[in-house]
Amino acid sequence: MSVLSQSTKRGSVLIVGGGIGGMQAALDLADSGFKVHMVQRDPSIGGTMVMLDKTFPTGDCAMCMISPKMVEAGRHLNVDIHTLAEVTSVDGDAGDFTVRVKLAPRYVDADKCTGCGDCELKCPKKVLSEFDQNLGQRKAVYSLFPQAVPNTRAIDASQCLCLNDPDRKRCRLCEKACKAGAINYNDKGRELELHVGSIILSPGLDRYDARVRQELGLGRWKNVVSSIQFERILSASGPYKGVVQRPSDQKHPKKVAWIQCVGSRDNHNANPWCSSVCCMYATKQSIIAKEHDKNIEPTIFFMEMRAFGKDFDKYVERAKNEYDVRYQRAMVSAIREEPGTGDLLLKYASEDGRLITEKFDMVVLSVGFQPHGDAEQFAKTFGIETNEYLFAKTSPFAPVKTSREGIFVTGIYQGPKDIPETVMQGSGVAGSVMAMLAEVRGTEIVKKELPPEKDVTGEEPRIGVFVCHCGTNISSTVNIDEVVNAVKDQPGVAYVTNTIYACAQDNQDMIKQTIKEQNLNRVVIASCTPRTHEKLFQETIREAGLNKYLFDLADIREQCSWCHKGQNEVATKKAIGIVKMSVAKSRLQEPLQSETVGVTPACLIIGGGIAGMTAALSLADQGFPVHIIEKDPELGGLIKHVYRTLDGLDVQEFLKDRIGAVNEHPKITVHTGVEVKKTDGFVGNFKTILTDGSAIEHGAIILATGGVEYQPTEYLYGQTPNVITQRQLEKTLAEGGSPGTGKRYVMIQCVGSREEPNQYCSRICCQDAIRNAIAIKERNPAAEVIIVYRDVRTYGLREDYYKKARDLGVIFVRYDVDKKPQVEQTGSVIQVRTWDYMLDRELSLTADWLVLSTGLRPHPTTEHVGAMYKVTRNPDGYFLEAHVKLRPVDFPSEGLFVAGLGHAPKNIDETVAQALAASGRAGVILSHEHLAVSGIIAKHKRELCMSCLSCFRVCPFGSPYIAEDGKVSHNEVKCMGCGICAGICPAKAFQVNNFRDDQILAMIDAAVESEPGVVN
Amino acid sequence: MVDGAVTEQTGVSTIEKPREIPEGWEPNVLAFACHYCAFAAADLAGVMRLSYPPNVKIIRLPCTGKLDHIHILRAFERGVDGVFVAG
Amino acid sequence: MIVGQQKPFDEIWEMVKGFKKVLVYGCNTCVAICHAGGGKEAEILTSLLRMKAAQEGVDLQVDHAAIERHCEPEFFEPLDEKVRTYDLVLSTACGVGVNFLADRLGGSMPVYPGINTTFYGGVPEAGFFVELCGGCGNCVLHLTGGICPIVRCSKSLMNGPCGGTNNGKCEVSNETDCAWFLIVERMKKLGTLEKLYEVQPPRDWSTGTHGGPRRVSLEHIRAYEEQEEKNAATEGRR
Amino acid sequence: MKSGSNLERVIASGKMAVTAELGPPMSADPHEVIKKANILKGFCDAANITDCQTAVVRISSIAAAFIALREGLEPVMQMTCRDRNRIAMQADLLGAAALGLKNCLCIAGDHQMFSAAGKLKGHPGAKNVYDVDTCQLVGIMRKMRDEGLQQGGDKLEVAPKFFIGASWTPMGDPMDFRPYNLKKKVDAGADFIQTQGIYDMELFRSQMEKARNLGLLERTAMLAGIIVPKSAMMLKYMDSSVAGVTVPKSLIERMNKAKEAAGDDKKKARELQEQEGIKITIELIQQALEIPGVRGVHIQAIEWESAIEPIVKAAGLYPRPTFPDA
Structure with missing residues (x-):
């Protein structure tokens, strides 16, 4: 990292794109003392992930995972979200950029609008909803999706009757409906000028528009849908409320087909790269569809099943065995609709060569990713180089840095990847920015000044109850006055009133005013769900000098008015019961102090491989002392035996300068030939004793224990010198070994992987085989290379090298796990017999060299280290992260992080990204002098x-x-x-705290007391 | 704990003898829901305007692990007809 | 610690249903640790009894209380008046507590046991208790590597094992380890196996319950107590 | 001579001893004992009279032994440690001696919970005694006989004359401690030993080797216990769930072949298996007798006393030695 001049460095960051990657970077940076400006093109942040129903491989629902992060970003003091915004120009350089942003007009005033949705009800103009992929409808005044953040409505100028009338007379119903007066038809949008220290590009990608492929019939046959449309069909908040039905006649489809690689791995009016995620989301969609409707028979038409991630292969096996998903290895050439029935006839060649036409009720096209239409202009605006496919150009050794100093990239704009890798790059890029702007950390963030807290101990409870109308959302079903009267005389209640929008700015001020006037010492607000608004109201009463835990939120909207529409009398009685329960709990509340605990700003990293060193350098650049604990006598780890990356970069060179940087860095202390004896303490206050007796105090721990190569015992390995591993072949090639003319190299893939008990893909062996094959063919085209494979998993932009290998004449022969190749040796000649599915007969190959693509295993110390830090491991022995999708480098207990092969097999660039992520996450903790402990x-x-x-x-x-x-x-x-x-x-x-037994028992009594005539 | 020990040992279950249901009687149900999953699910039902019978009230817990026997027994003692715990 | 297990609810109900006012009296030391008779369990039992009474249409008032320990008189004092207002005390303390309170009330009202006190035990894991000592009053653990043959061998052999050891388990049940199998292994590890070669003479069982009810009297403390009483008497304080 | 019993004389004469087993009935009528005694008479030197085996109530061992004695069959009385404390034990021993009983086998006795495992109800709720264990009981008997003293120290006017026996399970867990287990009984004063049922001769031979190295086989008379197998199912049961008994697969195979030979004719299958059982018993006896230090066999034909005659004859152990001056 070149050290930038001190001069005018800014303590703020611009993030272009509000998807999950951008959000993760924004939260990490804002939590560690940097001002964040987030620019988002749509009216709400969320990106592609919010459109998804469930996610692989765990089946968690996407919205439940991402909406807490969106709410947090939406409310974060140091994150400003600019929606309907685009960057027009960027000047200046690393540390001090001047950025001009154009905001399109929203026609709704964000300060006034509470997102109640009354305007939407009244708007007469129905429009196809882009969010629901044109399967559902929305209004001209709309929010992108129910849980949008910000949930301020927006008016679609192209559709609004009024905005299309030059003198603005027509309709105007939304203006009438809006009690908050937030509608503003003459909104012109505006220009912004931001001064930021660094820029992070996370614009995401578009989805390939498969309508261009007429033979597949998207847009012509109604029952052919894109995979993102099917996500909306599966989603409970989608157009069909989660019922799997066909767009043409709403019939429940029985036979559903998924067609893979639509728009990917194909130069013919599509994209040559592999989009990495379609195999897995097709498997997930077929499982979830089967869960919705058990007589669905899913079939997936695919070329290669690319399930390379953690627990992905297990997920596919479950799909095959538990959900009997049929995997058909064939490319569908054409889809015709059977006239009259809407069913679809698919034409394809079966494995034994017969041409088949099969009827399906519905077809889902697994469309891949491709850069946005304006990708070229986008790159020019930011002055960064792209590769020939318009993805941001990066190196595997620095996967988050663009060609322009100070500008970083995260997510699929850097290359197709799935959610955990995107989140890792989000935290990773945050780590890099923290390193670059370390000295201006905390200079531009806002700290809220709070009045002293009123001491209420000993006082009789004086509860203030505010019953909210929420526009009409509550009042249309619950009789607010009846609730107010019923609660007025409850013991402890000093003041009751109602408000139109409790969460609106003016009502908040009214509440603060009332607390002072009525000398209230507890507040109950009856409105929506505490999950989204509790923090907001707690801050409000704290600003009125009241301890923020003297507050309770009675949910009479989501859990009463909204789900008992039309049953006003019963809903009102229930609302009274709910409010009485909150009052009963509030009566027994006590002020709570949340202690803080000091943080030792230093980090302990176990493992001196690439992951450990990368994290160490990034943290040290952030200004934190780092201790690397390496068991072996010198740094390097497994990468010591790797020479070239797939795109030919020198790995030994990279390793040498990485070790050099670590040894020279003043903040990094390397302890080699030593292990951790014992660690005590908790986040921010760890104390570790090493086996050489030395003691280290630190605030965070990164486990980078790495992995080891699988030592094969099969295929005559070890019995003849001509049977070697890819590593050994790479070594001879690196030392200038030149393959002889006519010499034949036979490679066998998946040795020690994807078979019980190691039912997982080691992810790097396909790349190793292809790189070595290309190296052999380039040095001597007369040498022969035959790769015997199960699935070539060169995912993402690595697909080019698979094509290059085929172009250079490398022969690929597929084998199946139940017909594995047989290897015999007669004299010095090695004979490899394998079944060739294409020729439908057995192949017998003589091989001068038999090269085994061996997989990876977790490092033997993983078990011991895991036990010492009480972190669990998955059945394959890899560390189990806190959350597969959204906390891929954290552990459940705070202050503990993971990076590298100890988490799961991964390539060098993914290890570097995860290491940077771990340093970013650790940086968030170490950047605080004190850690606040939650009151609850x-x-x-x-x-x-x-x-x-x-x-x-x-x-x-x-x-x-x-x-x-x-x-x-x-x-x-x-x-x-x-x-x-x-x-x-x-x-x-x-x-x-706040959930004491006496409080819960009081709520139970209150719940029953409001039910007269209960049979005892 | 107590209930487990009771039925398992004696084999004779002490479940209440079913009585006939008076006309127009509506059960009063109390739910204990964990903040992160069941309470969130109840919210989503509202967000999607799904309707369900109103005779259930929900008490939010940090986690169903916090539930204590006395909570359930107190509810039944007070005349609640059904307790629903989700987490 | 002393381990007990709550009596089956039907048995408790049979004991209680004839009374009008019942106090379920918990003890917050050993029996609370094993989740059998502490204050919390007393509260739960009270609630169950109230609902059973309601179901059976029996007019029965049930309350609950709990003190630190039922084996020391001073702990009882604060609640003595309250206790006397009931016509039955269902004590969920261990057997010691039931006896002690029954003696204290001297027949003025019945004291029934709520739990079955079982043994002195260890807690290898949460909620699992195993008997490791029988209180025989004459410990021989130094001879058997710390494994008690009196309680952990079903036949209390001093010169085991018997012919019934089957795969290291006792003939009584294949979940019960044969104590002597463990003793031989332990003594081998300790390197003192030959100590087991001598024939142990017949035991003197009188130190245990076979010798009649026992008491321990610490003279140096009792002397002090008597002195206290004498001073109090002379000063007329009592 | 310690007791002058017939069993003692046979052993002292150096000839191979044969003892059998007689299980008294669950009834007050003695004729079952009389019947069995007359079947066994002449084919064994003495017959064990079990003491409430598997903790199931039967005619007491002393009473049944006296009946057998009266019928001319020398009994081996048994005394478990389960049912009597040391006072009742010594009283019963004096009584037994007074009635002319000379042989007594000391055993721990099956735990009363154990009987619950069988078909019968037994008395799992009974309070057991186990005041003393087998070694201590042997010691008490030796002290009464050789020193004329009770365990507590009081004098006996006339000391009882006993030929003291004890049981041994050579292949029970832990196997490496079993020889020392035996040593303790011999040190305590056991004159003869009857082992648990032996099927695995190799294992038995190695355990006997260890016993010899401890010098035990000169100090006591080892009688190898042989249980007469009636069926393949019985062998499998013995192997799996009888403590200290392991049955080599080959023997089970032989029994199975015998069973299959009879096809599905139940009666024939039973007969063939019984014949095979007797053949196996005879072979086991011959192998046992060849093991150095074995001084005889204890043949247990459970509820099949009639099998003793053919076995003893075929094993060449007939006629039994007699002593004119007895």
Whole structure:
């Protein structure tokens, strides 16, 4: 990293694109002291992921995972989101860019609009919804999707009746409906000028428009849909409410076909690269469709099943065995609609060469990614170089840096990848920016000044209840006045009123005013769900000087008015019950202090491979001292035996300068030939003793224990010198070995991978084989290379090299796991017999060299290190991250991160990205002097506790511990407030703040008391 | 715990004898929902305007692990007819 | 620690249903640790009894209370008045507690046991208790590598194993380890196997319950107590 | 001579001893004992009279033994440690001696919970005693006989004359401790030993080797226990769930072949298996007798006393030695 001049560095960052990658970078940077400006083209952030129903390989629902992050980004003090915005120009250079942003007119005032949706109800103009991929409809005034952030509505100027009338007279119904007066038809949009220290490009990609391929019939035959359309069909909040039906006649389809590589791996009016995710999302869609409707019979037409990620192969096996998904290895040449029925006839060649026409009820085209239409202009605006396909140009050794200093890239704009890799690059790019702008961290962020907190201890409860109309959302079903009257005389209630929009700015001020005037010491607001608005109202009452935990939110919208529309009388009674429960709980609330704990700004990294070194350098550049603990006598790890990357870059060179940088860096201390003996403490305050006795204090830990190569025992390895591994072949080639004319190299793929008990893909062996094959053919075209493979998994932009190998004459022969190649040796000649599916007969190949593509295994120390830090591992022995999709480098317990092969097999560029991500995540913690501990945690009364150890054994976070005095104590910093200890404690020594037993019992009594005539 | 021990050992279940349901009687149901999943699901039902019978009220817990026996017993003692725990 | 297990609910109901006012009286030491008779379990049992009474149409008032320990008189004092207002105490303390309270109330009202007190035990894992000592009053663990043959061998052999050891398990059940199988292994590891070669003479069982009810009297403390009482008496304080 | 019993004389004479087993009935009528005694008479030197085997109530061992004695069959009385404390034990021993019983086998006795495992109900709720264990009981008997003293120390006017026996399970867990287990019984004063049923001769030979190295075989008379197998199912059961008994696969195979030979004719299958069982018993006896230090066999034909005659004859152990001056 070149050290930039001190001069005018800015402590802020521009993020172009509000998808999951951009959001992750924004939150990491904002949480570690940088101002973030997020520019988003659509009216809401979310990108592609919000359109998805479920995600592979776990089947979690996409919205449940991404909406908390969107809400957090939407509310973050130091994240400004500019929607309907585009960057027009960029000047200046690293550390100080001047960026001009054009904001299209929204016609709705964001400060006034509360997102209540009354305008949408009234708007007469129905339009095809782009979000629902034209399967559903929206209005001219709309929000992109129900959980949009910001949920300010926007008017689609091209569709709005009024905006298309020059003198603005027509319709104007939304203006009438809006009680907040937020509609503004003369909005002109505006220009912004931002001064930022760094720019992160995460614009994402477009989806290939398959209508160009007329033979597949998208846009002509109604029952042919794109995969993103099928996601909307599957989604519970989609056009068909999650019911799998055909667009033509709403019939429940029985036979559904997925066609892979539509628009990918094909130069003929499509894209040559592999989009990396379609194989897996097709498998997921077929499983989820089967879960929705068990008589669906999914069939996937594919060339190669590319399930290279963590637990992907297991997911495909489950699809085959549990959901009997049929995988048909064939490319469909044409789709015709059977006149009258809407069914589809697919033409393809079966494996034994017969031409087949098969009827299906519905077809899903697995469309791939391609850069946005304006990709070329986009790159020019930012002055960065792209590769020939208009993806941002990066090197595998620095996958998040563009060609222009200070501008970074994350997500699929750098190359097709799936959500975990995008999130990793999001945190990784945040790590790189933190390193670049380390010295201006915290200079541009806003800290809120809060008035002193009023001391309410000992006071009788004086509860203020605010019942919200939420425009008409609540009041149309629940009689607000009846609720107000029913609650007025509840014991402890000092003041009750109603508000139109409790969350609107003016109502917030009214609430603060009332707290002061009425001398309230507790507040209950009856409106929407605490999951999105609790933090907002807590901040409000804190600004009125009240402890923020003296607040409770009664959900009478999502859990009452919205789901009992039309049953006003019963809904009102239920709303009264809900508010009474909140009042009962509020009566027993106590002010809570959230302690803070100091942070030792240093990081311990276990493992001195590429992952450990990359993370160390990035953290050191951020200004944090780093200790690398390496078991072997010198740094390097597994990469010591690797010479070239797929695109020919010198790996040994890269390793040498990386080791050099680590050894020279003043902030990095390398401990070699030593291991960790013991680590105590918790996030921010770890103390580690090494086997050589030295002690280190640090605030975060990165596990980069790496992996080892599988030592094969099959295929006569070790019995003859001519049977070697790809690594050994690479070594001889690197040392200038030249392959003899007519010499034949036979390579066998998936050796030690994708077979029980190691049912996983080691991800790097296909690349190794193809790189070595190309090297052989380029040195001597007369040498022969035959690769015996199961699925060539050169995903993403690596597809070019698979094509290059074929062009150079490398022969590919497919084998099946139940007909593995047989290897015999007669004299010095090696004979390889394998079944060729194309020729439909057995092939017998003599081989001068038999090269085995061996897989990876987790490093043997993984078990010991895992046990020491109480982190679990998956059945294959790799570390289990906190969340497969959204926290791919975190562990459940705070302050612990993972990078490299210890997490899962991955290529060099992915290891570097994950290492940067780990350093970014660790940087977030180390950048704080103090870590605030949430108020909602369990409190332990030692005088009641009899140290029976029940809590000690059940706590998933290991917060109860046996103190010096031999009795059980509770480490509040590690506590996540789940309350499992309170549930099991026989002495009731544990109580969770704001969820104490007496409060819950009071709520139960209140819930029943409001039901007259209950049979006892 | 107590209920498990009771039925398992004695074999004789102490389940209430079913009584005939009075006219127009509506069960009063109480739900204990974990903040992260079941409570979020209840919200989504509202966001999508799905309708379901109103005679259930939801008490939010940080996690169903926090549930204590006495909560369920208190509900039944107070006359609640059905307890629904989701997490 | 003392381990107990709650009596089956039907058995408790049979005991309780004839009364009008019942106090379920929990003890917050050993029996709470094993989730059998602590204050929390007393509260739960109370709620169950109230609902059973309601189901059966029996007019029964049930309350619950709990103190630190039922084996020391001073802990009882604060609640003595309250206890006397009931016509039955269902004590969920261990057997010691039931006896002690029954003696204290001297027949003025019945004290019934809520739990079955079972053994002194260890807790290898949450919720799992195993008997490791029988209180025989004459410990021989130094002879058997710390594994008690009296309690962990079904036949309390001092010169085991018997002919019934099957794959290291006792003839009584294949989930019960044969104590002597463990003792031989342990003594081998400790390198003192030959200690087992001598024939152990017949035991003196009188130190255990076979010798009649036992008591422990610490003279140095009792002398102090008597002195205290004498001073109090002379000063007329009592 | 320690007790002058017929069994003692046979052993002392150096000839191979043969003991059998007689299980008294669950009834007050003695004729079952009388019947069995007369079947066994002449074909064994003495017959064990079990003491409530598997903790199931039967005529007491002392009473049944006296009946057998009266019928002219020398009994081997048994005493378990389960049912009597040391006071009742010594009283019963004096009584037995007074009635003329000379042989006594000390055993621990099956635990009362054990009987619950069988078809019968037994008394799992009974309070067991186990005041003393087998070694200690052997020690008590030796002290009564040789020192004329009770265990507590009081004198006996006339000391009882006993030929003291104890049981041994050579292949029970832990196998490497079993020889020392035996040593303790011999040190305590066991004059003769009857082992658990032996099928795996190799294992038995190696355990006997260890016993010899400890010098035990000169100090006590080892009688190899042989259980007469009736069916393949019985062999499999013995192998799987009888403690300390392992049955080589080959023997089970032989029994299975015998069973299959009879096709599906149940009765024939039973007969063929019984004949094969007797053949196996005879072979086991001959192999056992060749093992150095074995001084006889203890043949257990459970509820099949009639099989003893053909076995003893075929094994060349007939006629049994007699002593005119007895």
